[in-house]
Amino acid sequence: xxxxxxxxxxxxxxxxxxxxxxxxxxxxxxxxxxxxxxxxxxxxxxxxxxxxxxxxxxxxxxxxxxxxxxxxxxxxxxxxxxxxxxxxxxxxxxxxxxxxxxxxxxxxxxxxxxxxxxxxxxxxxxxxxxxxxxxxxxxxxxxxxxxxxxxxxxxxxxxxxxxxxxxxxxxxxxxxxxxxxxxxxxxxxxxxxxxxxxxxxxxxxxxxxxxxxxxxxxxxxxxxxxxxxxxxxxxxxxxxxxxxxxxxxxxxxxxxxxxxxxxxxxxxxxxxxxxxxxxxxxxxxxxxxxxxxxxxxxxxxxxxxxxxxxxxxxxxxxxxxxxxxxxxxxxxxxxxxxxxxxxxxxxxxxxxxxxxxxxxxxxxxxxxxxxxxxxxxxxxxxxxxxxxxxxx
Amino acid sequence: xxxxxxxxxxxxxxxxxxxxxxxxxxxxxxxxxxxxxxxxxxxxxxxxxxxxxxxxxxxxxxxxxxxxxxxxxxxxxxxxxxxxxxxxxxxxxxxxxxxx
Ligand code: SF4
Ligand code: SF4
Numbered sequence: 467x468x469x470x471x472x473x474x475x476x477x478x479x480x481x482x483x484x485x486x487x488x489x490x491x492x493x494x495x496x497x498x499x500x501x502x503x504x505x506x507x508x509x510x511x512x513x514x515x516x517x518x519x520x521x522x523x524x525x526x527x528x529x530x531x532x533x534x535x536x537x538x539x540x541x542x543x544x545x546x547x548x549x550x551x552x553x554x555x556x557x558x559x560x561x562x563x564x565x566x567x568x569x570x571x572x573x574x575x576x577x578x579x580x581x582x583x584x585x586x587x588x589x590x591x592x593x594x595x596x597x598x599x600x601x602x603x604x605x606x607x608x609x610x611x612x613x614x615x616x617x618x619x620x621x622x623x624x625x626x627x628x629x630x631x632x633x634x635x636x637x638x639x640x641x642x643x644x645x646x647x648x649x650x651x652x653x654x655x656x657x658x659x660x661x662x663x664x665x666x667x668x669x670x671x672x673x674x675x676x677x678x679x680x681x682x683x684x685x686x687x688x689x690x691x692x693x694x695x696x697x698x699x700x701x702x703x704x705x706x707x708x709x710x711x712x713x714x715x716x717x718x719x720x721x722x723x724x725x726x727x728x729x730x731x732x733x734x735x736x737x738x739x740x741x742x743x744x745x746x747x748x749x750x751x752x753x754x755x756x757x758x759x760x761x762x763x764x765x766x767x768x769x770x771x772x773x774x775x776x777x778x779x780x781x782x783x784x785x786x787x788x789x790x791x792x793x794x795x796x797x798x799x800x801x802x803x804x805x806x807x808x809x810x811x812x813x814x815x816x817x818x819x820x821x822x823x824x825x826x827x828x829x830x831x832x833x834x835x836x837x838x839x840x841x842x843x844x845x846x847x848x849x850x851x852x853x854x855x856x857x858x
Numbered sequence: 859x860x861x862x863x864x865x866x867x868x869x870x871x872x873x874x875x876x877x878x879x880x881x882x883x884x885x886x887x888x889x890x891x892x893x894x895x896x897x898x899x900x901x902x903x904x905x906x907x908x909x910x911x912x913x914x915x916x917x918x919x920x921x922x923x924x925x926x927x928x929x930x931x932x933x934x935x936x937x938x939x940x941x942x943x944x945x946x947x948x949x950x951x952x953x954x955x956x957x958x
Contacts, residue, residue, distance in 0.1 A: 564875035623874055661877060669881035676876060683869035684876060691874065 467710075472642045474635035477605040478544070478570040478628075479504035481612040483514055484650035488539035488657075491519035491530035496582045497636045498546035498572040505544075524549035528556035528567075535565035536672050538662030540620075542567065546632065547574035550588045554595070557625075561596030562688060563673060564660075566619035570612055571629040572636045573601075573733065573784075575820045583821020584632035586733065587785035589761075590794045596688060598626040598695050599762040601732040605630070605640040610712055613645075617654050617702050622695050631734040632821065645710060653709055695763050716760035717768040721747060722775065725754030727836045728810075730773060730799065731782035732758040735817075735824055739782075742829045753833050758795060766802050773799065774808040777840035780832045783816045792816060792849040811839050817852040828853055889916075893936035896956045897929055903950040910940035910951065 472480060478501045482490070492502040509518045519534075521527045527543050535541045545553060550571060560567050575585040589599055600615055602608040608630045615626040630636050645653075663672060676684055699716055707713035718736070721743050722728060729739050736757040746753045756772045756779075773779050783793020791797060796814035803809040815832055818824045832852070839845055851857050873879065906926050911919040918934035920927045929940075941951040
């Protein structure tokens with residue numbers, strides 16, 4: 467095990483190098499540009515055997531990935547924000563064709579207004595495409611998750627998105643422990659595609675027209691396979707822990723055992739919130755944190771079990787649904803808890819849109835308020851837009 | 859697995875993804891009945907330039923040994939491109955209304 471210093475983007479590019487995919491097709495977009503830029507250096511320097519396909523848009527990038535994956539290759543790409551939006555149509559095609567492509571993504575807000583900073587509106591807007599989604603809290607996790615995700619994707623034939631927070635993780639230098647190249651290769655194993663369009667001995671038909679007669683059956687089967695991803699993920703994450711000493715559950719609990727209240731959040735905010743939890747614990751306050759790491763497929767039972775313990779929970783949403791009813795994590799969590807035997811009072815904090823900073827004092831305020839909710843046994847304000855001028 | 863379309867499969871029986879373990883399955887799907895105009899080919903007038911063959915969007919012109927042999931009405935949609943492209947001096951293809 468080597469210890470190095472890398473930004474989130476460098477960590478993702480390094481994991482890609484060690485994975486050494488057959489094909490990477492990509493178009494640059496801030497703040498994910500660096501990932502493929504660094505990776506293209508590895509290609510130019512002969513450090514990987516990858517065929518690097520430079521394309522003219524993200525729509526083409528993912529289309530090329532689909533083609534390469536149908537041909538039987540191990541395929542990756544990288545994008546962010548508008549880039550993911552431009553891939554949107556092809557996201558469904560990759561997932562429907564069961565192509566285990568992996569995207570190293572940097573979470574960034576969607577225009578308008580134009581903004582290059584972090585929120586989760588890009589991936590949250592792609593939740594229904596049939597891709598596994600992992601949200602990372604730091605560079606170490608981004609590196610580890612890309613390797614885990616690739617193995618899960620290939621075992622389940624479900625494509626995967628691994629994301630970090632724009633600039634907060636993507637461009638911040640952190641201490642990182644990396645595996646040896648051979649260890650990564652041994653862990654992911656040789657890719658044995660289920661089919662290949664280049665197999666001329668066994669010609670097949672790919673991507674046929676599928677109308678009322680079979681479309682529904684194909685989707686039903688896809689949904690069924692998607693529901694098995696969590697089980698495979700748990701197994702692979704365990705194997706990775708044995709190799710690296712780092713274990714990443716689909717849902718992480720931090721100091722929740724005797725906690726009355728908790729924040730439910732994702733990404734880099736979780737690491738900030740852990741600092742706050744530590745401080746409040748020193749004051750004897752019974753607060754905890756639950757971190758959403760996998761958001762597709764939804765770890766439903768895990769969320770029920772984790773959040774059911776508390777009197778009150780504040781969901782932290784880094785995007786909004788435009789449903790006038792809070793963010794996506796809030797809506798889905800409420801849905802999950804609806805028929806839970808034990809459920810907390812649930813409020814939503816929409817925060818950090820377009821990279822608006824979230825600091826310790828903001829999170830302290832959320833804990834103060836959620837403790838108040840727990841104490842009085844009722845919610846005064848269901849949805850709060852945290853840190854936006856004009857709101858109290 | 860071969861898609862024969864005789865007995866519909868359940869979702870559990872389908873191969874994963876939109877994969878069909880067979881090639882050229884579009885041949886099973888005869889689309890010629892979409893046609894409202896029918897190209898009629900006159901073998902006497904045809905000079906076998908194969909302009910019709912290369913421009914037909916449905917690959918419905920049949921050719922053998924470099925010679926046009928006819929039109930495959932199982933797939934011809936009656937678009938009329940062949941009739942337009944056929945050299946005026948030959949005028950070997952006429953479009954007529956498709957009638958029962
Ligand atoms: S009418 Fe159109 S589809 Fe039919 S043979 Fe001529 S070109 Fe082909
Ligand atoms: S275009 Fe006309 S002349 Fe030429 S091969 Fe076709 S039918 Fe014959």
